[in-house]
Amino acid sequence: MKKILLKIKKIKAKANEREILKGVSFQIKRGEIQSLLGPNASGKSTFAQVIIGNPKYKITGGGIFFEGKEVTKFSPERRVKLGMALAWQSPPKIKGVKLSQVLERISQREIEIEEAKSLLEKEVNLDLSGGEKKISELLQVISLNPKLVIFDEIDSGLDIKRLEKVAKMIKKELVDKGVSVLLITHLGQILQFLKPNLTNVMLNGKIICKGRDFRKILRTIKKYDYEKCKKCLSAKVS
Amino acid sequence: MTMKNVKNVYPPKFPEKKFGRVHYWQIDHEVKNIFEIGGVTILPSSEAWQKFAWTRKFFGEKPKEGYFIWVKRKIDFPLTTCITIASPKISQDLRNLLVIEKNIKVRANVICNAKEKFLCGKHLARGKLILKEGVFLEYNHIHKWGEKDNVQADYEFTLEKGARLIYNYRNLFPPENLEFKTTIHSGENTSSNLNFIINSLNSKTKVKDTVFLEGKNSQTVVRLRLVGRKKSQIEAISQIFATSPGKGHLDCQGLLVDKTAKISLIPQLVCQNKKAQITHEASIGKVSEEELTYLRMRGLTEKEAIDLIVSGFLKV
Numbered sequence: 001m002k003k004i005l006l007k008i009k010k011i012k013a014k015a016n017e018r019e020i021l022k023g024v025s026f027q028i029k030r031g032e033i034q035s036l037l038g039p040n041a042s043g044k045s046t047f048a049q050v051i052i053g054n055p056k057y058k059i060t061g062g063g064i065f066f067e068g069k070e071v072t073k074f075s076p077e078r079r080v081k082l083g084m085a086l087a088w089q090s091p092p093k094i095k096g097v098k099l100s101q102v103l104e105r106i107s108q109r110e111i112e113i114e115e116a117k118s119l120l121e122k123e124v125n126l127d128l129s130g131g132e133k134k135i136s137e138l139l140q141v142i143s144l145n146p147k148l149v150i151f152d153e154i155d156s157g158l159d160i161k162r163l164e165k166v167a168k169m170i171k172k173e174l175v176d177k178g179v180s181v182l183l184i185t186h187l188g189q190i191l192q193f194l195k196p197n198l199t200n201v202m203l204n205g206k207i208i209c210k211g212r213d214f215r216k217i218l219r220t221i222k223k224y225d226y227e228k229c230k231k232c233l234s235a236k237v238s
Numbered sequence: 239m240t241m242k243n244v245k246n247v248y249p250p251k252f253p254e255k256k257f258g259r260v261h262y263w264q265i266d267h268e269v270k271n272i273f274e275i276g277g278v279t280i281l282p283s284s285e286a287w288q289k290f291a292w293t294r295k296f297f298g299e300k301p302k303e304g305y306f307i308w309v310k311r312k313i314d315f316p317l318t319t320c321i322t323i324a325s326p327k328i329s330q331d332l333r334n335l336l337v338i339e340k341n342i343k344v345r346a347n348v349i350c351n352a353k354e355k356f357l358c359g360k361h362l363a364r365g366k367l368i369l370k371e372g373v374f375l376e377y378n379h380i381h382k383w384g385e386k387d388n389v390q391a392d393y394e395f396t397l398e399k400g401a402r403l404i405y406n407y408r409n410l411f412p413p414e415n416l417e418f419k420t421t422i423h424s425g426e427n428t429s430s431n432l433n434f435i436i437n438s439l440n441s442k443t444k445v446k447d448t449v450f451l452e453g454k455n456s457q458t459v460v461r462l463r464l465v466g467r468k469k470s471q472i473e474a475i476s477q478i479f480a481t482s483p484g485k486g487h488l489d490c491q492g493l494l495v496d497k498t499a500k501i502s503l504i505p506q507l508v509c510q511n512k513k514a515q516i517t518h519e520a521s522i523g524k525v526s527e528e529e530l531t532y533l534r535m536r537g538l539t540e541k542e543a544i545d546l547i548v549s550g551f552l553k554v
Contacts, residue, residue, distance in 0.1 A: 052535050056527065080537035088535075092528045096550025105546070106536045123550070140536060 005030045005067060005148055005180050006051070006084075012061035013050045020046045022205035023062065028148065028180050035183040035191055035214060038202035039226040044184045045089055047202065048150045052086040053079050066148075083147030087137035087154055089184075094124040099136055108145035113138070113169060130157030134166060142173045148180045155183075155190035167193030188218045201229050262305045262319040266328045277311025283333045293335060296366045301333035304363070309338045316345040316378075323352045323359035323387065334365040341372035348377065350391070352384040352413075359384065361413075365393040369401035376404045383413035385440060392419040397428040399453065408435040412470075416443045424484065426453030432460045435552050438470035438499070445474040451484030451514060458484075463552050464492040464522075466499030476518075477506040483513035492522035493551050495544055 006028045013021040020043050028034050038044045050057050051064060053076040063072045066082055074082075094102075100120040116139045125133055134154055141149050151170070155163050167190055174181055175194070183190055191199070191214045199214040200207045203226060211217050221229065262280050263270040272280050279286075286293045286306030293306060305319060321332060338344055352359055361383075369375055383389055397403055409416065416438075422430050436443055449458045464472050478486040492501040505518040525547050533543035 054531050054535070056531065075540075076531065076534040077537050077539055080535060086535055088532065092526065092532050094529050094532070094547060094550055096553035097546055101546065101549075102533070102536060105538060105542065144537060 003030050004028070005032075007065040008051070008062070009065070010062035011047075011050060011059065011064060013046060013057045013059050015046070015057050019060070020057070020205050021050060024202075024205070024207055025062075026200065026207060028182060030147070030180055031175075031178045032198070033175060033181045033183065033194055033196045035185060035188070035196040035199045036202055036207075037185060037188055037199060037217065037221065040186065042202045042226070043205040044186075044202050045152050046205075048086055048152045048182075048184055051150060052076055052084055080144060080146075083145075084150075085141040085144045085146035085148065086150045087134075087141045087152060089152040089156065091125045091133060091137055093126045095126060097124050098122065099124050099139075102140065103143055106140065107143040109143060111139070111142050111173065113142075115165070131159075131162050134158060138166060138169060142169075146174075146179060148182070149174055150182045150184065151190075152184045153186060155185055155187065158189075160189075163189055164193055166190070170194060188214070188221070191218065201226075203229060258315075258318065260318045260320050262307065263322070264303065264305070264320070264332075265322045265324050267303055267330065275313060275317075277309070278313060278317070279306070279308040279310070281306045283335060286335065296335050296337075296368070297333050299333075302331050304332035304334045304365075306335045307337070309336075309342055309344055311339075312342055313344065316347050318347045318349070320349040320351070321361070321363070322350075323357055323361060323384075324354075325359075326357050327359065328357070329360040330362060332361075332363040332365075334363060335368075336365070337368045338370060338373045338375060340370045343374040345376045346378065348379045349382070350380070350389075351382040352387050355384045356386050357384050358386040359388070361387065361389045361391075363389075363391045363393075365391075367393065367395045369395065369397045369403060371399045371401065373398070373401045375402070377406070379405070379407045381407075381409040381413075381416075382411045383409070383416075384411070385414060387413035388415045389413045390417045392421075394421045394423070395430070396423045397425050397430060397456075399426045399428070401425065401428045403428075403430040403432075405430065405432045406435075407433070409437055412436075412438050412441040412443065414441050416441060416445075418443070418445045420447040422447075422449040422458065424449060424451050424453055424456035424458060426482075427455045428453060429457040430459075432458070434460075434462045436462070436464045436472060436474070437467065438465065438472050439467040440469045441471075443470070443472045443474075445472070446477075447475075448477040448479065449486060451478065451480040451486055451516075452482055453484070454482050456482065456484035458486040460486075460488045460490075462488070462490040462503075464490075464501050464503065465548055465552065466492065466494045466496065466501045468496040468498055470496075470499045472499075472501045472503075474502070475504045475506065477508065478516045478518075479508045479510070480514035480516050481510045483511055484516075485514070486516040488516075488518035488520070490518070490520040491551070493548065494522065494524045495548060
C-alpha cells in the first residue's frame, strides 16, 4: 500500500480578515494523481497557496503534514526543500530577471524541454503568451526535483494541442517518476490526458465531495453546473 | 545545477584582476603607475598644469593630485584608471581631466575604491571630460567604498558637435556619505545616455544629475535606479534643461528594500525652447510581496529572492 505523502487536517485560512478555507481535509499518496475541481472563487487557488506556505494567508485552524511531519508553520522555501512545489495560475512578472537566472539558482536536476529553450533568455513571465507562461512554470517545478507538484489551472488558456503536450510532459517528467500530482482545474480539460485517481470538488472553501470516476463528475458539472454539485454528487462519494 | 551564492563579497578585488592593465593608478596620494600608450598622454594633473597651459582653463586652479589624459589617436582597448584609498584617514583632493580629440572612439573604465572596509577616508574628485567633435565615449564608472568613507564626486562632461556619450555609473559598495554630481553640456547633434545605479546601505547619498540640451538636435536619456537598503537615505535630483530644439527623457525609479530606508526623488524639466521635447517618469516602490513569495516558492530564501529582484531592477 502506498504511503500518504501529504495530509491536510481541517485547514482553515483567511486573508484580509475574510475566511476562505473553512476546514479542508485532504490527503494524497505517493505517485498518486488527484484533481480538484471547483467554480471561480471557491478557494482552490488559496488552497494551493496555503499548502506551499504563502505568508499572505493566515492559518486559523488545522494542520498540514508532509511525509508525516507537520509543516504548517514552515516557510515556503523550507517546504520546497522538502519536495513540495506549486505551478502558479497567474505567475508574477519579474522585470530584469531572466528565466535562466532563476533556474541557475533553483535547479536540482537537469532537464531539457524543447519548448522551453526560447524562454530561457526572456525575463520571467514578461511578455509571454499564456502558453509560454505555463511552460515556464512547468520547467521550474520540474527542475526542483519535487515529490509533490500542485498545478493551479495549468490547462487554462491552452488549446487542445498544447494541452496534450503539457500533459505528456507532466506524465513523462513527473508521474512516471513517481511524483504525486494535484491538478487544480476549473474546466477539467487536462483530466482526459492525465486520468486522476481521485477527483475532489471544492465549493465555498470546503471539499464537498470526492469521486474516482472523473468523467462522471465532469459530466455532472457540465449538466448541472457547480451549484448543483452538492445534491448531485453527495450520493456518489467514494 | 546547484544553488549559487549571488552576494557580493567585500573587500573588492583590485582593478587589474578585473579590468586588465591600469593606465593610471593612484594609491592614497601617490601615483603607483602610469602606463604609456602611443597617441595618449597620461600625466598627473599637477604636471599637466605645468606642461600644457591650455589645460588651466579646465582645471581652474592648480591641481594637487589626480590625472590628465589626452587621447589624440584611436586606441583599441579600454582606458583604465583607478584611484584607491589604502591607508586610514586619507583625504584625497583630485582634479581629473580627460580630453578626447575629434572623431575618436574610446571606452574607459574608471574605478574609485577603498582597499579596506573601515579606513575612514575622504575622496573628493572633480572631473572635466571634453568630448570633441564626433567623439564616442563609453564611460564605465565604478565606486567601491568602505563603510566609513566620505565621497564627493563632481563630473562635468562637455559634448561638442556630434559627440556621443554612454555613461554607466554604479556604486557597488556605498560609502557612509556620498555626494554625486554630474553635469552634461550637450552641443549640436550630440547624444548622451546616462545610467546611474545607486545602492545605499547604512549610508547617506545625494545625487544630482543635470543635462543641458544646448545644441540643436541634442538628445539625452537619463536612467536613475536607486536602491534603499537598511538605514539608508537617498536624495536624488535629476534635471534636464532644454534651451534648444532637443529631446530628453528622465527615467527615475527607486526601490525601498528595507523599512528603515528613505528615498526622495525629484525629476525636474525646464524647457526654454518651444521645439524641445522633454519628458520624465518617476516612481518609488517597495519589493513586490507577490514576486518575493513566488521566488521563495521556488526555494530561494527571502534574502536571495530580494537580491535577485533588486538585480533585475538595476538592469538598465
